[in-house]
Amino acid sequence: MTSRDGGSHIFDSGSFALELFLTGGPPPWDRYEILHEPADLAAWLPESHLALELPLGVDDFRITARDFAKFKEFRQALWRIVPGLTGSPKQLPGVDPATAADLQIVNDAVGPMPRPQVSSNGEKRWETPVTGAQVLSIAAREMVDLIGTDKAKRVRMCEGGNCYLMFYDTSRPGNRRWCSMQRCGNRHKVGNYRSRHYE
Template identity: 60%
Template sequence: MKPGARRLTGTDGVSHTFDPGSFALELILSGGPPPWDRYELLHTPDDAAAWLAESYLAADLPFTADDVRVTKADLARLKEFRALLWHVVPGMIPDAKTLPGITTRQLTPEDRALINATVGEPPLAELDEAGRIRRRTPITMRQVLGAAAQDLIDIIGSDQVARLRMCEGDNCALMFYDTSRPGNRRWCSMQRCGNRHKVGNYRTRHPS
């Protein structure tokens, strides 16, 4: 499974692969404000380092959890930025479902200031002893959040914002950036909500 694509298990016990389409959107999958904190994955700095080693940041140049430097203060900053995503991303998606416990909002001056202040130098590359490209380590949280903020800006600050989606499946609130060529992705995954939609249509056309 490619970095950034996550294997998720729903409350029904069914697992599926979900690709959020961007690193910024992927951060939402790691947990969230109450009541979404029941899905929290980043309890410790070590959790965050391991999660990042499987993220979109590792798509081009893989790295390990040991290559990431995360302190408790770093983890708090990551969660602060992630909370912003929970509040502003749904507000940019037409017809987005209401998320329990989440007050969605349009981007405020304070939000813009936080995003702009977070932009910074992303994780860097260098050449190893054999002249091959590798990730320069350690990777800092400043670099991680800098990459996430730039990713978010590239989407919401352009016409690409129209490609922000929330899954159309019943009782599914997974959000993603549609990277498909035609821009018509509707589901978190064809393995889950897309398949349920097809089954529902079939049963409608062929009642028993």
């Protein structure tokens, strides 16, 4: 992940659904927007969590304008839903609390999944093209699991002072605090060091 100041660091969202925050959002987060048309979504998906298990290319997706609009609506709902799951005292600037309508957007997005197939050389793959509705269904099913089960206890917001990245904590002890140890974790360590040695 590359920040606006040009620095790069590793950020693992732990979830495809939560990875959507990296693509943009409502003001002021719209300054990070990278999804302007269906082709942008098709280009982003092969590098996302979605393709970790079974690699997919840009041409493997069929994203219609309607799919794209639904995808953006779903992402907007996540901006209102997920902060309330994190238990963080921080308030996201410009983001309203979730409503029942937001949860209904998630429920409505649950639909057909991509069909797994076995290729002629015996490898598992997705039947292509993968539609935008199927992509959205994957994200929606993840959110149903996160919202409606004990997994919600592992949804976090980075504890960095001015960082609002949210993630699903997949660490074994369940004590992840930072979006990235290279970024906010390191800043915290440096701050603690300075406070101990320069006060």
